Amino acid sequence: MKINKILIVDDDRDFLRALTLRLKANNYQVVQAVDAGSAIVMTSRESPDLIVLDLGLPGGDGFLIMQRLKSAPSTAALPVIVLTAKDAEGNQERAYEAGAADFLQKPVNNEWLLGAIEGALDVVQHVALQQIAR
Amino acid sequence: MRERNRRWQAQEALPRSDERAGQEREKAAGDRMQLEEGFLSHVSHELRTPLSSIHQFTTLLLDGLAGDVSAEAREYLEVVLRNAEQLKRMIGDLLTLTRCGSGKLTLDPAFTSLGELIQHACRSLQAAVTAGSISLSTDFPSNLPAVYMDAARIYEVLTNLIDNAIKHTPRGGKVVVKAERSKNRPKFVRVSVCDTGHGIGPENAKRVFERFYQVPEDAASSRRGLGLGLYISQELIKAHGGSLGLESELGHGTAVSFTLPIFSLAPLILPLLSAQNLSKGSMVFVAIKLPAPEELSARHAQRYSRAARKVLERCIRSGSDILLPRFDANQSPDHFYVLAFADPGEAETIVHRIKQDVSRFQAAALFGESVEAFSTTIALPRSRTGPLLEIANHISRRIEKVVEGEGLHRQPESEKRFIRQP
Numbered sequence: 001m002k003i004n005k006i007l008i009v010d011d012d013r014d015f016l017r018a019l020t021l022r023l024k025a026n027n028y029q030v031v032q033a034v035d036a037g038s039a040i041v042m043t044s045r046e047s048p049d050l051i052v053l054d055l056g057l058p059g060g061d062g063f064l065i066m067q068r069l070k071s072a073p074s075t076a077a078l079p080v081i082v083l084t085a086k087d088a089e090g091n092q093e094r095a096y097e098a099g100a101a102d103f104l105q106k107p108v109n110n111e112w113l114l115g116a117i118e119g120a121l122d123v124v125q126h127v128a129l130q131q132i133a134r
Numbered sequence: 135m136r137e138r139n140r141r142w143q144a145q146e147a148l149p150r151s152d153e154r155a156g157q158e159r160e161k162a163a164g165d166r167m168q169l170e171e172g173f174l175s176h177v178s179h180e181l182r183t184p185l186s187s188i189h190q191f192t193t194l195l196l197d198g199l200a201g202d203v204s205a206e207a208r209e210y211l212e213v214v215l216r217n218a219e220q221l222k223r224m225i226g227d228l229l230t231l232t233r234c235g236s237g238k239l240t241l242d243p244a245f246t247s248l249g250e251l252i253q254h255a256c257r258s259l260q261a262a263v264t265a266g267s268i269s270l271s272t273d274f275p276s277n278l279p280a281v282y283m284d285a286a287r288i289y290e291v292l293t294n295l296i297d298n299a300i301k302h303t304p305r306g307g308k309v310v311v312k313a314e315r316s317k318n319r320p321k322f323v324r325v326s327v328c329d330t331g332h333g334i335g336p337e338n339a340k341r342v343f344e345r346f347y348q349v350p351e352d353a354a355s356s357r358r359g360l361g362l363g364l365y366i367s368q369e370l371i372k373a374h375g376g377s378l379g380l381e382s383e384l385g386h387g388t389a390v391s392f393t394l395p396i397f398s399l400a401p402l403i404l405p406l407l408s409a410q411n412l413s414k415g416s417m418v419f420v421a422i423k424l425p426a427p428e429e430l431s432a433r434h435a436q437r438y439s440r441a442a443r444k445v446l447e448r449c450i451r452s453g454s455d456i457l458l459p460r461f462d463a464n465q466s467p468d469h470f471y472v473l474a475f476a477d478p479g480e481a482e483t484i485v486h487r488i489k490q491d492v493s494r495f496q497a498a499a500l501f502g503e504s505v506e507a508f509s510t511t512i513a514l515p516r517s518r519t520g521p522l523l524e525i526a527n528h529i530s531r532r533i534e535k536v537v538e539g540e541g542l543h544r545q546p547e548s549e550k551r552f553i554r555q556p
Contacts, residue, residue, distance in 0.1 A: 012183055018190035025199050056179070085182035087175045087229060089240070096440070106182050107189035107222055123438075 004121055005029040007048035009039040009065070010083075011057050015106075019052070026114055036060030040068060043075060050120055055084040055091060066098040079120035083108060171232045178225045185225075189218045216261055223297075226290070227362045231345070234369040241284040241373055245397050245461045248281045248323060249274055252311050255292035259300060267305040270296070274313035281323055282397040282459070287370045294363040295327040295390050302331035302388065316393055322376065326391040333384045342380065343368050367392070397461060399530035400523060403473070407522045411454060411475035416513050417529065418481045419536055420472040420488060422446065423506040439467035446470055449491035458533070473533065478511040485509045510536055
């Protein structure tokens with residue numbers, strides 16, 4: 001069975017550490033980035049299956065990263081789950097418009113986060129199967 | 135003469151300067167509110183960030199991901215978690231409070247099963263129930279009517295009220311969440327959170343809905359909160375068109391009840407009943423199926439439905455078409471309904487236009503290749519001179535009958551009624 005790789009982009013190192021432990025315990029391989037620049041570098045270097053993305057980051061916000069990812073053909077279909085301490089009002093709508101697969105607010109319920117990751121990976125798999133069938 | 139002119143100008147200028155001063159005051163108040171909201175939004179972000187790490191590390195420890203946890207340590211960690219949850223709610227309350235004050239409270243209503251939401255809210259407070267040795271139960275009929283509401287906001291109200299009831303109920307006490315069709319207002323559902331707690335006296339009962347007000351005896355309690363829960367709950371219920379009230383007797387417990395309007399399509403149709411639309415004499419009801427991946431999990435189905443709805447929103451004509459909300463619990467996530475004021479002869483054109491637009495706007499990977507649609511005509515009542523609400527109710531009943539009669543989203547054979555796009 002394939003082990004999915006998740007890139008967590010968050011500048012809060014404590015949270016990054018805790019979330020890495022949580023995802024590893026749920027059989028995901030985890031890579032990390034702490035700012036916008038390293039998020040772009042890690043995406044192309046590590047080819048993750050999914051990104052968990054914070055919005056407020058040094059060097060450019062999460063919306064900018066999504067814009068970059070969605071405009072490049074190789075990463076356009078890469079699912080992004082926004083996980084932020086920012087207010088949902090305004091940001092949630094903007095995140096969906098930017099192509100986020102889900103929008104979750106910190107502190108997050110772990111069941112919701114894991115459910116969102118699983119759901120987003122399911123869609124990618126389904127789309128891939130559909131393309132093969134065609 | 136010049137002097138007289140000056141005086142005349144001054145008299146003329148007076149109301150204008152008053153008006154200007156009024157506008158300036160209004161602008162200053164608007165600016166102040168915006169600043170306040172921006173500040174609170176920033177503070178809430180700064181508070182949620184460390185809280186998020188506290189929450190995540192506590193759950194890691196509780197789940198045994200950092201080694202075994204003794205029973206005593208588990209108990210203490212549960213206390214940390216419970217308090218972190220309370221802090222999270224308080225931060226949310228502060229933001230909601232600012233929005234209530236600035237009139238920026240936005241609702242995202244949808245057809246929702248109130249019963250499921252009540253069960254969900256009760257489950258989320260299970261830890262507090264166990265810690266307080268209280269029994270928490272629900273009491274509502276299985277045919278409780280659906281409500282058109284912002285589920286996240288009503289969930290906030292329910293958790294606020296239930297958490298309050300738990301806090302004020304001594305060990306061994308009971309909290310019951312009841313829901314039923316309102317006896318006095320048949321178009322409303324009434325929800326009550328009743329406890330067997332200490333109750334509050336009439337003087338305090340009058341004041342508990344004030345912002346930041348706390349019952350004096352409560353102030354000594356270790357779990358005081360901000361004194362915003364009832365105020366915010368009341369504002370949220372009002373924004374839904376319902377009302378919230380409290381009945382209490384010292385020593386006998388408290389019941390906080392609120393009403394919410396039962397779901398109806400009529401209020402959505404009403405704004406479109408212009409003379410021009412009514413002169414068409416009929417409406418075209420279009421059922422659209424945007425094929426979705428079949429293995430959708432419940433959570434993902436919601437997300438899919440939301441994305442598909444966004445595409446459809448761009449395909450309707452404002453002023454004459456309505457994209458109906460999900461109004462039937464059995465409606466599958468890839469079925470949508472559009473209502474268009476049009477002559478019966480225009481039905482095919484409308485279906486064709488929607489299909490064309492969907493193909494143009496759809497996200498390539500989201501839907502399958504084909505869009506299916508079925509249309510039927512609904513005649514408007516012959517007499518169109520009565521109150522518009524009656525016409526809206528008539529249309530609403532007809533739509534419900536069409537959906538029910540055609541079994542549009544339930545019976546597989548109805549799929550044959552869909553016209554497959556070439």
